[in-house]
Amino acid sequence: xxxxxxxxxxxxxxxxxxxxxxxxxxxxxxxxxxxxxxxxxxxxxxxxxxxxxxxxxxxxxxxxxxxxxxxxxxxxxxxxxxxxxxxxxxxxxxxxxxxxxxxxxxxxxxxxxxxxxxxxxxxxxxxxxxxxxxxxxxxxxxxxxxxxxxxxxxxxxxxxxxxxxxxxxxxxxxxxxxxxxxxxxxxxxxxxxxxxxxxxxxxxxxxxxxxxxxxxxxxxxxxxxxxxxxxxxx
Amino acid sequence: xxxxxxxxxxxxxxxxxxxxxxxxxxxxxxxxxxxxxxxxxxxxxxxxxxxxxxxxxxxxxxxxxxxxxxxxxxxxxxxxxxxxxxxxxxxxxxxxxxxxxxxxxxxxxxxxxxxxxxxxxxxxxxxxxxxxxxxxxxxxxxxxxxxxxxxxxxxxxxxxxxxxxxxxxxxxxxxxxxxxxxxxxxxxxxxxxxxxxxxxxxxxxxxxxxxxxxxxxxxxxxxxxxxxxxxxxxxxxxxxxxxxxxxxxxxxxxxxxxxxxxxxxxxxxxxxxxxxxxxxxxxxxxxxxxxxxxxxxxxxxxxxxxxxxxxxxxxxxxxxxxxxxxxxxxxxxxxxxxxxxxxxxxxxxxxxxxxxxxxxxxxxxxxxxxxxxxxxxxxxxxxxxxxxxxxxxxxxxxxx
Numbered sequence: 001x002x003x004x005x006x007x008x009x010x011x012x013x014x015x016x017x018x019x020x021x022x023x024x025x026x027x028x029x030x031x032x033x034x035x036x037x038x039x040x041x042x043x044x045x046x047x048x049x050x051x052x053x054x055x056x057x058x059x060x061x062x063x064x065x066x067x068x069x070x071x072x073x074x075x076x077x078x079x080x081x082x083x084x085x086x087x088x089x090x091x092x093x094x095x096x097x098x099x100x101x102x103x104x105x106x107x108x109x110x111x112x113x114x115x116x117x118x119x120x121x122x123x124x125x126x127x128x129x130x131x132x133x134x135x136x137x138x139x140x141x142x143x144x145x146x147x148x149x150x151x152x153x154x155x156x157x158x159x160x161x162x163x164x165x166x167x168x169x170x171x172x173x174x175x176x177x178x179x180x181x182x183x184x185x186x187x188x189x190x191x192x193x194x195x196x197x198x199x200x201x202x203x204x205x206x207x208x209x210x211x212x213x214x215x216x217x218x219x220x221x222x223x224x225x226x227x228x229x230x231x232x233x234x
Numbered sequence: 235x236x237x238x239x240x241x242x243x244x245x246x247x248x249x250x251x252x253x254x255x256x257x258x259x260x261x262x263x264x265x266x267x268x269x270x271x272x273x274x275x276x277x278x279x280x281x282x283x284x285x286x287x288x289x290x291x292x293x294x295x296x297x298x299x300x301x302x303x304x305x306x307x308x309x310x311x312x313x314x315x316x317x318x319x320x321x322x323x324x325x326x327x328x329x330x331x332x333x334x335x336x337x338x339x340x341x342x343x344x345x346x347x348x349x350x351x352x353x354x355x356x357x358x359x360x361x362x363x364x365x366x367x368x369x370x371x372x373x374x375x376x377x378x379x380x381x382x383x384x385x386x387x388x389x390x391x392x393x394x395x396x397x398x399x400x401x402x403x404x405x406x407x408x409x410x411x412x413x414x415x416x417x418x419x420x421x422x423x424x425x426x427x428x429x430x431x432x433x434x435x436x437x438x439x440x441x442x443x444x445x446x447x448x449x450x451x452x453x454x455x456x457x458x459x460x461x462x463x464x465x466x467x468x469x470x471x472x473x474x475x476x477x478x479x480x481x482x483x484x485x486x487x488x489x490x491x492x493x494x495x496x497x498x499x500x501x502x503x504x505x506x507x508x509x510x511x512x513x514x515x516x517x518x519x520x521x522x523x524x525x526x527x528x529x530x531x532x533x534x535x536x537x538x539x540x541x542x543x544x545x546x547x548x549x550x551x552x553x554x555x556x557x558x559x560x561x562x563x564x565x566x567x568x569x570x571x572x573x574x575x576x577x578x579x580x581x582x583x584x585x586x587x588x589x590x591x592x593x594x595x596x597x598x599x600x601x602x603x604x605x606x607x608x609x610x611x612x613x614x615x616x617x618x619x620x621x622x623x624x625x626x627x628x629x630x631x632x633x634x
Contacts, residue, residue: 077549077633097554097632105551116546118246129242130550159419 021087021107021181023075024051024214029083031069043232044070046083053181056208056215056226061234067218068113070234071186074216075110076100105134109180113187113218115171119160121172123151126159131177145173148203150196164191172200176207183208185217189224201225247548250539255532260568267576267612269518272583272607277511278600279592281582294330294364296482298323298470298491314466319489323472328479334467335360335444336452339460340424344433345480346416351405357420359385359445361452365469376451381431383420388447389438404506410438424459476505521524526616530623533561537627545631554628558621565620573613577606 026049030039039046044059045066051057061067073085076092085092087103088189095103104110117126124142131137137145146152149169154162162190168191175183183204189197201224208215216234217224299312315323315334324332338361344357364370373384396407408416418433439446474482486493537544547557581602589599 075549077545079633100632101548101551101553104549110549112549116549118543118546120249121242121246123612127243129246129547132242133551174550 001171013141020053022053023088024182025049025084025086027084029073029081029085031066031073032080033069034066034081035082040065042066042098042234043053044234049232050217051182051214053214054179054212054229056205056228057217058223058226058228058231059216059218059234060223060231061218061220063220065234067220068186071110071112071184071218074184075108076103085192090210096234106179109175109178109183111171111175111185111188113190115167116176117159117171120158122156122158123162123166124155126170127174127177130174134178136179137177142177145176145203149173149199165193165196168192169196169200171205176204180211180213182216185215185223185224187220189219190220190222192222194225195229197222197224237287238334242549243552243557244560246543247540247557249543250366250536251564252526252532252536255528255535256444256564256568259525259529259532261568263522263572263616264576264579266518266523267572267609268579268583269411269521270515270612271518271576271580271609272603273511273514273518274586274608275580275600275602276588277507278604279597280507281600282597283592283595294474294476294494296472296474298472298486298493299468301490301492312466314468314600315470320467320470323470326481328474328476328481328485329476330473332605333363333366333471335362335469335471336449336456336467337465338422338452339456339465340422343421343423344418346418356361357445359447360469361447361449362471363449363626364430366473369448373434373436374448376448376454378454383431383433383451384436384448385418385433386437386439387435388443388445389447390443392438420460422455425461427459429458451486522612526619527539529565529616529620533565533620534626534627536561537624539632544548544628548628548632554625554632558624558628561624562621565617569613573609577609580605580609 026044028046028048030045033038034045042065043049059067059070068076069081073081073092074219076095079093085094087107118129121129123146127142131142138208143152143155146155149172151162151166151169154166154170162170168188172188175185185204188204189200192200204215204224205226208212215226215228217226217228296435300315320332320334323329330347338358342357342359343354345354364374367374367386371384373388374384383399392408392410392413399405400407411434416435418435419430419435421428421430433447482493484493544557548554584599584602592599
């Protein structure tokens with residue numbers, strides 16, 4: 001833990017030394033709410049699961065099997081589980097606030113199922129809110145992504161006025177506005193038709209490949225059109 | 235972060251900021267702070283009036299004598315203090331120091347010539363240790379070679395002469411300054427000697443109802459003219475730790491002592507002043523505390539209402555420090571304003587309400603530094619605590 005902490009601190013002090021998150025390991029992890037139920041035939045809960053940087057995973061789930069719990073554990077905003085989750089060798093339970101901020105803006109990009117856009121801001125402002133924190137994309141990059149996902153005309157509209165499908169695409173663009181080792185997509189295309197699903201999947205895959213990052217997508221039905229290396233049943 | 239980014243954060247987080255609650259806090263905090271500051275400043279300004287009202291005797295000194303009763307006189311009970319009584323007095327918790335008045339053991343005949351007329355009378359004087367005189371007049375002390383004796387007299391004596399004696403006898407009135415220029419011939423007689431020394435009045439006392447000469451002179455003269463029998467002290471000067479203390483009255487009453495003059499009353503007045511100041515400052519602090527609770531409640535409510543947004547921002551990777559910044563800024567702005575306005579209000583009230591009166595009494599007023607420092611400390615504490623509360627709550631939002 002101390003070594004990993006030191007590494008992350010080194011990263012913060014010398015911005016050029018990029019600490020890479022090469023592996024996410026889960027050992028016998030079980031959400032506290034499932035403690036009495038057991039793993040329920042899951043291939044993730046109570047198992048040893050390795051997510052490697054550069055590989056692509058689909059976590060296929062039924063409702064109520066803890067899909068969102070999994071995402072919230074990996075993104076550090078919930079800790080109600082037993083077992084151990086590690087980034088590399090570091091148990092994530094030992095990460096401090098500063099380190100989680102670092103993880104969230106440099107190592108894991110996360111698209112929550114409920115998107116968590118700010119309805120009072122425009123689509124572009126929502127994206128900028130993230131990009132100004134990371135300084136990762138140019139304005140042109142962002143406009144190109146809006147074009148590729150077919151919503152170039154929605155940039156300056158308040159998110160509240162967009163359809164769910166459009167919002168989902170804005171959220172995907174926002175998620176891509178940061179460097180990442182893993183991209184965590186919680187039902188990214190649940191409200192997209194096949195064409196838009198394909199466009200979004202292509203954009204995400206391209207960006208992940210470009211950064212050599214891993215993809216972890218969850219789905220309860222409408223699977224994102226990404227060729228994956230491994231499917232886990234949750 | 236750029237300004238534009240700050241603007242985005244501000245646009246998101248300003249929602250639910252209640253101007254009414256902030257104004258409520260600011261006004262309450264302002265009132266509390268002004269009360270504390272004004273009370274403190276008033277105390278500092280008016281204190282000289284109590285402590286230097288009598289330049290000779292400080293307010294925390296009392297003069298003790300034994301009560302002279304007719305029965306006691308008949309039975310021959312002594313008006314002098316015994317060693318045992320002195321020891322017992324010195325042991326009292328409210329006593330800091332006990333000094334004895336030394337009386338002369340010879341006869342004194344004083345005469346002065348003024349405006350061509352002479353004034354002759356038998357005199358009496360006493361001495362106290364110099365440490366009981368807080369402001370020693372210039373030239374205090376005695377050198378046997380020079381034979382010049384500085385004297386401090388009660389200001390009442392001068393009034394008595396000017397408004398009583400001089401008025402009825404058609405004699406010129408004299409000012410304090412003039413009195414100092416008039417030499418008094420003191421003829422000391424005793425132990426078979428007689429000698430004349432030159433006395434000069436160098437100071438006046440408002441409340442010490444006697445004539446005081448330096449201790450050195452008293453020792454020298456007693457040795458030379460005294461009959462050799464040492465007399466026990468009949469008057470004591472006592473430095474007390476708190477003049478209004480009830481224990482003083484109880485003790486003196488139980489032992490049949492009397493507190494001379496109004497010194498105890500002045501002590502009580504000063505004690506009351508301190509008590510009142512204390513009460514007013516406490517009220518001010520309570521109002522400030524209530525204001526602080528309004529602020530904390532308002533912050534809590536605000537963070538509660540905006541918790542989802544704050545959480546979303548934290549999810550994007552914003553640090554708690556970054557998302558707290560707009561709220562910290564509001565608090566800093568409001569508190570800095572309160573601080574400046576409170577200090578200004580205190581200074582204005584001081585000038586408007588009581589400084590003219592104090593000036594007319596010849597009191598210049600104390601320093602305003604201490605109350606301003608206290609204001610900075612109070613506002614500093616309120617700000618630091620509120621910022622700490624915000625940060626702790628935002629930190630908690632990192633985990634649901």
